[in-house]
Amino acid sequence: MKPRNVSKKYMAKVHPRIPEYFDMMNDGRLTRREFMRFATLLGMSAGVASVAAACGGAEAPAATDEVMDEGSMDEGGAKAGGTLLIGMETSAILDHPARLSWIQGANIVRQVAEYLAEPGADNIVRPWLLESWEANEDVNEWTLNIRQGIKFNNGDELTADDVLFNFDQWLDDEVGSSVKGLLNYLEGGMNDLERVDDYTIKMHLSAGNIGVPVHLTHYPAAIMHRDFQGDFVASPVGTGPFTMTEYNPDQAVVMTRRDDYWGGPAGPDSGFPYLDGIRYINMDKDAALNALSAGEIHTFYQPRPTDWEAMKDNADINVVATSTAQTLILRHRVDIEPFNDLRLIKALRLCQDRQQILNLAWFGEGDQGVDAHIAPVHPAYDEREIPAQDIEGAKALLEEWAAETGNSLPLAVTLVTKNDEGEQQYAEVLQQAANEAGFDMSLDITEASGYWERWDEVPLGITSWTHRPLGTMVLELAYIADNEGNPVAWNETRWVDEEFSDTLVAAASTLDVDARRVHMGKLMDIFWERGPIGVAFFKSAWRLARHEVKNITAHPTQYDLMYNVWLDDAA
């Protein structure tokens, strides 16, 4: 099964651009990880890509165990049996998976229903219910090849009809799925989808987009049976490794192993799932932390930094960390005095001691930022030096501003934020430095809902942003104007920059990684020169699990991929 070597001809057959990437990787212009990310996005299977990367990469040949895929996973010692106990708040709304807006709910659905593609914990997308996908050179025509022989838990076989039914649901206004927002290149709706045969669907995009496979991993995009009527709890019919045998969201949601599971890409011989069942137990994080520590559960959903801090030295607990693009954005409204002068935010940015902020807000667990809303985990990230704290520089900027505008220093400002994700510590560290530099900063810190009521209204604030797999996605949401020239809905700074917008469009439609990296670099430079935000760091996310849980991953978006997890009590 495992190819020892991958020819360029084979690569070109998958997608004409892949050999280019391969060369770039050999020249050192692309890391092995990036090559894999792009090759898999363009339709190469991750296993093959990793072999290709291993035989060509500029880095030392990588062990394939970092990438789990068909046959390549090290299954040494995998044991069948046992029930995995997971602490998670389970009691929010769960009806139509396409309408999900909370990842906890999606984690329940994910065990029963599956996705066309799998969003790996390593930020690499692999085909799952799809055998493969192919894109034409302009990436505006995508062919989805559905794997044959996959059975739903009601015995029906998965076909193109099921997949099309789900596309119809995603695009249906009445369902109200957030997947629709991602599929905005299907301007003709269902007419843009072509049923080639029982196992093949062609997507005709109105504009080329490299993100299609990523979008198919969006957590509301679980593939439901074609007869699905909008309530997952009423008919939990999916192709996944487990069936939902008990749904009591006030206490627990219980998954039981399917003996007739198709086994994932590795086939029925994979032995997936190893677990007999999963039990999601409804509890908040404080209770979950205690329960984990006492050994009453195996793991829990989305540990907070304090939980990590409490468990990191616990011998019974395995800690797995992963970098994410989750971040706290220090931002100001460029349409409100005095912040219409960008020197002020620049001065504030210079006040940031990034390491100290990261230490206090997130226990030092994360990557430092360079005041651009683009994270090191994003593909084509252009690395920049981390700016040092420069209070003198900030003071100089402020004095210049004060002299020019006739204002007196210290300048009174109010920094508004919330207190549930480390913002308060960020604000306090900043306040100290800013007051040294000539600000008179007061803090207005409320609980989360108090801030969300006014987050895009306050003149100066710190807003938390979640992880998005591609660097361009968040920029399109928050730093551009709409067709009429008004800032888009989530543009909390009201900052619109023509060069920035143009570069962003170019970056989003550029396939060539080098060229794309140049665009991303330019975006970062614009952010640094005249951007409206400060970004001190990007957060790490963790998985905390009892040591008897094997092969469990930390996922940047907290997805529970449990089909290949096993329990080994002896360990």
Added chain:
Amino acid sequence: MTTETRSKAPTVWSNIANYLKLVSESRIATIGLAMVLFWIIVGLTSFVWTPQDPNASLGIPNRGIQDGFMLGTDRIGRDNLSRTMAGTQVILMKTRIPELSVGAYLLGIAGISAIVLGLVALPWASDKRTRQKGFIGLIIAAVLIPIANIIANSTGLNDIIIPKFAIPVGVAIWGVAGSLTLGSTLGLIAGYRGGTWDQVIMQILDALIAFPRIVLYLVVITALGQGDLVMIFAIAVTGAPGVARLARSQALEIKSRDYIRAAETRGESIWYIMFREILPNAIGPLLVDAMLRVGYAVFTIGTLGFLGRGLPPPEPDWGNMINLARPSFGQAPLSVLVPAFAIVTLVVGLNLFADGLNEEITRYQK
């Protein structure tokens, strides 16, 4: 106290003074008072001095006793001792008035005036001779808020913002003062008037008293949001029925005494009788009860803070401190235990003070 001194109708203040004298005679009350005074002094001190800035992350997070941090640091390196000291402020020392528009102030003043006017007019309305005056007062009280609302909305007063500031005396005290005012007036009317007035007032208060305390707090906070003023309102509303019951039973007992009869024969107004004759003699038990109520309030504010529904930041709040320290209780127990110690000692102190006082009063009356 003899009947003679009573018949002279002592004022409220002279009576309070009398009770305070009792404190020194009870060892329990003295201990309790000392504990309460300790926290008052700590709270006052915290305005001018704390070992560290209570809101700044200056130390290594989650460490025990260390140099400069006598009682350790919390999970983000703030000084437990300084935060616990400053935690006294919002409970006992100051109430933060948020940034509000003039219109909101107008509404608030109208609301308070309406309640005060209502409390003034209600006894009048219960007395045949002044019934008309009373009902007019009640009607005025009822329309005050709508009128203020109309004025605020039509004049642009809602756009003039008054910045936030703090007023003296903390949330727990204001809240109990509120329930004392509300509850004792209603209780005195009910007890002294009796009959339908008694039934109606007690029926309404029964509805309030039927709520488990914390549930009523949660309902009020859900309805009005978190804030010092909301907390005061919640404390006043939840406490009023209990105060009213006590005041009513006092009034029932006192109203049959000779000097009340004498006052009635003199044709004194209901106001005079209620507040000059009955209240001074009922004030002792009411004040003792109020001590306990401050204790309950401290306890409940802590509970709500722990649940994340208490007083808003940035000022430290004991319950919230404990909630934040919860994940690392095992590693840094002081972050939980120090604020817990504060709550327990303050509540115990208030209880001992009240108990001791009560014992002395009972002894005197025997």
Added chain:
Amino acid sequence: MGRFLFRSVISIIVTMVLVSILLFVMLDPRDGAVLVKILGIEATPEQQESLANQLALDTPIMTRYLDWVIGNDWRAERLIGSDVVLLEDPRTGDSSWWIDEGNERYIQYEVNTDGLMVPLVRQPAGEYIKEAPVDLWETDAEGNKFFWGLDAKGRGALWDDSGATEFISTQTGWQELAGAPVDYIPIRKGVLRGDAGISWRTSRSISNAVYLRAGNTFKLAGLAFVVVMPLALLFGIIAGINEGKFLDRFISIVGLIGTSTPEFVSGLVFILLFALTWSLFPSQSADLIGTGLKPKHYVLPVLTLTAVELGYVIRMTRASMVDVMKAPYIRTAIIKGMPYRRVVLRHALRNALMAPITIIMLHINYLVGGIVVVEAIFAYPGLGDYIFKSAVFGDIYALAAAAMVTVIVAVLTRLFGDLAYTLLNPRIRFS
């Protein structure tokens, strides 16, 4: 006795009416904050208006109050012109409203893009099948087309041909939906008939959740009651007999410290010691269906409740005992030479217990209140936890319904307390 009962019942009814009005007026979503909470920060005023319409928050408060108390199915039936029934979906245990067309035929409607009604016919297993679209438009006096029916969510819905839009919240933004109903009646039977509607937080039945959780809470409260009462009465009596002595002071002080230590402090300490350090008992009781009714899951919650409740009841019992011991007839009995033990057991005890009984009954109120915190700490799936989560979310109808249950419990226990007191105390019985 009969008169006493009658008056009590009347009083309870009045209390409940007052409580329900109070709850409803207080929690009324007057400023849209609730809508912001459900819709998120992004919602525009139109979208909020649309949701307010869907939740019927735009109707007068009096209407909503009556809907909440006595339901509105009868109102919907009048508008729709046929019977509506609440049918349980056997797959989820939740219920939805259907138009009853007789002959076991139950339907809801969907309006398709052609402006025709698609009947959704319910199948016995709970799902529906779509039938061919039909034209059911009616015309009002002004010639406008309208149609009252039930939509696919079981809500009473008024469609017209004005092309109204419904806004549906999604994570990436807002979807506008053409051909949506212009008015809604979220049908329910009302709390009086045991149906408080659908929770905004979970989209499942409030009554089902409250019923289940109230059961759990009563288990916990009952256990705590059974543990606390004998202990508290015993210690209270011992303290009361020994008034002023060391034993009395000791019991009183320990009880006072227990009462003054918030549940969340003692609970955390117990978890740290008994669960995390010594691994004796579970640190949480979240999953009662998984663990069953294992006693060990109740140990720490009950212990926490005991710590805080014990002191309070001891205090009451002690005070009552002290009073009785000073009563003339007890003194007389002792002076007359009756054995001390007999005086205490035969005469003092009986009278001393009278006062605590009513106070203890009242105290169930506090017990339920304390349970909110204990349930939050131990992730115990009870009513207190439900109240707390509903309060945090702003799920006002769920909060109101759950709060009503606690009030009913409080009122009933008070009635029992009064009854017990009356029965035990002949002087009251005849007055």
